[in-house]
Amino acid sequence: MILSWRKKRAARRAAKKQNLEVTSNMELTIPSHFRCPISLELMKDPVTLSTGITYDRDSIEKWIEAGNSICPVTNQVLRSFEPVPNHTLRMMIQDWCVEKRSYGIERIPTPRIPISSYEVSEILSGIQTAKDQQDAERCREMVLKIKELAKDSERNKRCISANGTGGVLAAAFKTFSKVPFEQNVALLEEILSALITISPLDGEAKSYLGSDSSLHCMVWFLKNGNLSGRRNSVLALIEIVSSDQQKIDELLEIGGAIEALVKLMKEPISPSTTKASLLLMYHIVSNPPSSANSKVIARLTEMELVKILFEMLVDCEKSICEKALGVLDEVCSYDEGMEKAYGNALTVPVLVKKLLRISDLATQFSVSILWKLCKNDKSEGGDVLVEALQLGAFQKLLLLLQVGSTDGTKEKTTELMKLMNVYRDRAECTDSLDFKNLKRSY
Structure with a gap:
């Protein structure tokens, strides 16, 4: 009996294999209404415009971002730039993928719904309330939420940045960075990380980050923070000093700032951090010649900066080489x-x-x-x-x-x-x- 069962199982497997070989040689035709009119590929996230035409979200968003304000198919002016998810068509496409799995077609995953401007405003309102109430834990929850949403997709990141998130986060950073800030280190690290995630920052955000308390806090991270904290501090400082040379003088007046920066180059923690450190150092040393800047150069040479840079240049990648030189x-x-x-x-x-x-x-x-x-x-x-x-x-x-x-x-x-x-x-x-x-x- 067992032998008979094994023979039947082997026969079924052979038949299944034969069917797969036959179907693999057959041409698979994707239904035309499953294709995006722009990319002509199978839609993964179908959305419908105000003109009633459905496109793949990625394709139509690129079309709109390129400055187009008309529907590609009908040439009608778009009354709204917010595409509406076409759930019915998406489920039909998913069912079709499952039906054609023998052709090697994988079922497209259900896309996450992008964040809206209203949702961003709600989160930012929560951050502002938590800041006003000095509720660090609640503020951290909101910051973590907005950071995860920004990392989820480029569309989310653009939506978050366009709704004034940088200014709100930087204002919270300034408030919670006032001495003593050691009890708020976890929150400040998350805010700094979120700011770098949605960079480049606008003028309002840079203004808040350029405050005295914010600068002191970032220098503290340079000296005592974890790896990500030190990296994010350097990146944030670059944003500040690149648009306001006066901030360089304020930064250099903070004890241990320049020493911490040189240490990041002497004891590198990652290529991205090294590049950021070199770029920040370039902004510092490229100030117009003056007696004050001459003193800065003297301090840097005493810390063996020239030796560190030449040893770095012996074997390094292109970007680091250019910045070090x-x-x-x-x-x-x-x-x-x-x-x-x-x-x-x-x-x-x-x-x-x-x-x-x-x-x-x-x-x-x-x-x-x-x-x-x-x-x-x-x-x-x-x-x-x-x-x-x-x-x-x-x-x-x-x-x-x-x-x-x-x-x-x-x-x-x-x-x-x-x-x-x-x-x-x-x-x-x-x-x-x-x-x-x-x-x-x-």
Whole structure:
């Protein structure tokens, strides 16, 4: 009996396999009313416009975001830009997918309903009430809710950002960051994370974040926060200082701010944090030359910033390389920065290696730094020029002139080659492109 049952089961499986092979060779036709008129693909989230035509949500939203105000099919002006979910058609499409599963068609999941402006307003009202009542726990619940909704889809994020969420969250951050704020650390971390999620921020949000209490709180996170807290603080500070240079001076007056930033570069926690730290540092060092900025550069060089950057440049990705070279270019505009660069064994080898190797921007910064160092080289034998020649800088600079560059870079390249030409008969020119024989300074 058992043997007979096994034979029947094997026969059923063989028949099923044969049917699958037959159906796989047959052409599957998707019903026309299941296709989006724009993408011509099976709709996953069908929505109907005010004109009565149904589209896939993703396709029609891209159409509207591109600035179109008419229905693609009827050319009628849209009375409303809010598409209505077509649940009946969606369920028909799902049933069809289940019916055709033998063709390898998977059932489309039921889409989540996007958040509306009214729902955003309700949540923001809850955050404002909790802020006024100093109810940190309730405020945190609302912030977590809006952060999750923003992460759910790009459409949600756009809707949340467009309804003044940045200003409300930043105002709450300012209120709860007033000393002592240690008891509100969990809430402040969530607000900062939510703000970064919906960035870029508007002027109102930046104004609240640029307050004295908010800046002190973010510096505290830079020094004592967890990994995400430190990363989000750097990103928020970039938003602030990029639109208001005066905030840089206020930031630098806060004890431990610049030390914490340098530590993030010396002991990196993630590539995104390193990029953000370098970008914030660039805003700091690229201030117009002044006695105050000279003191900042002196502090940074004392903290071995030049050494940290060159060691970072030995092996890093393109974006980090460009930002690190940008910071070095600004630092080497000051005597303190050049002095540290002269004393670092990696300086010339790294700069020559980056020429024509990473990107146009990296080459531009490398030429600028080399030009500053060679032009101000006070050694009797032109040590920097000779070392650059020995590493093949002259050939690279010559090639750079041939392939083209910006006017400023071209002028610096020409001047560099004139300076190097004096030592060409005394220096062996080799085209070295690696660090095989280079001893690092650490």
